[in-house]
Amino acid sequence: MLQKFKQISAVFTAKKLGKFGDFAILKSDLFGAKVAPEVAEKLQSVEGYYPLIDLDKLRQYPLGTFGREYADHMQMNHLKALNISPELVDVAQRNVFALRYAVTHDIFHVLLGFDTTYAGEIGVLAFAAEQNYSKSLKISLKLAQFLYPILAPQQSQMICANLNKGQKLGKKADFLLGYRFEEHWQEPIEELRKSLGLVEVTPHRHLA
Template sequence: MLKKLQQLQAIIASRNSENLGDIAILKSDFFGAKVSPTVASKLQPVVGYYPVIDLNQLSQYPQGSFGREYANHMRANQLEPLNISPELEDIAKRNLFALRYLVTHDIFHVLLDFDTTYAGEIGVLAFAATQNYSKSLQIGLCLARLLYPILAPQQIQEIFANLAKGRELGKKADFLLGYRFEEHWEEPIDDVRKRLGLP
């Protein structure tokens, strides 16, 4: 109980952090996001890997590059990367799945070509659930499938089309969560997609 109270205090304190990833990783630590041993082994290439993402730098890359497309997506949707403070390194290390999923969520939007509407979100969620990242994502997909059509009835067609597309992409693509995307910002986005098995 004392540990949970300390975690809750850390979440509240992190609201003043400049790094938006801090509160997200602390919440994941509080709720105890878990993955299977199979997924944990596939995440070994990204253990301790969470470079800071600088949108200003990525905006300087050529048009059509992976980094530039990601920066354009983030700016168009008024989003900031979920960077993690060095002080939370220990928490990040023990929550590898949560950290990697949080950091790569918007990267997935760009690579899979899903926008940030309910229809776009369910596409990314369907992809991640199909890749078997965690049971919690599969549960989340079941809930989203029920709730999103109610929350956005004007998007019903797109929601179900993206649900199918996300599942199809999830079956075809490599295991993306363990990929070091941040080392490929300068490459053409189509080349990155092709390498990862994305059409």
């Protein structure tokens, strides 16, 4: 009980301090995010892998590069990169899935062409569930299918469309959770999508 209380306290402290990477991984760890053994095996390539993401540096990359597209997405949506503090190395090594899923969430938004609305979020969730990252994501998707149209009825049609699109992309694409995206910031994003099997992505466009 005491250990669980410490975990909860650490989650709220990370959020209060604006350490959103720490908050994300601690929250996943608290709720016991688990993966099947075959998924854990596919994540061996990213064990202990959480390089610092410097958004200021990525904004200097040419238009059309993966890094620039990611940095622009983060800036436009007032998001911060989910960097992990050194003191959480034990949590990171113990729960590779929690770490990698938290860090790559916004990367998936960019690569899959989904915005940050409810419709966009269900697209990313549907993709992750279709790729069989964990049973908990499949449960979350079922809840989202029920709740999101209620929370955002004006997005109902797009929610349904993105659900189908996310599932379709998830079936065709490579297993992406174990991919070292951070080593490909300078690549043209369309070439990266093609190499990952995301050939049918139509990026969303923000209105000025």
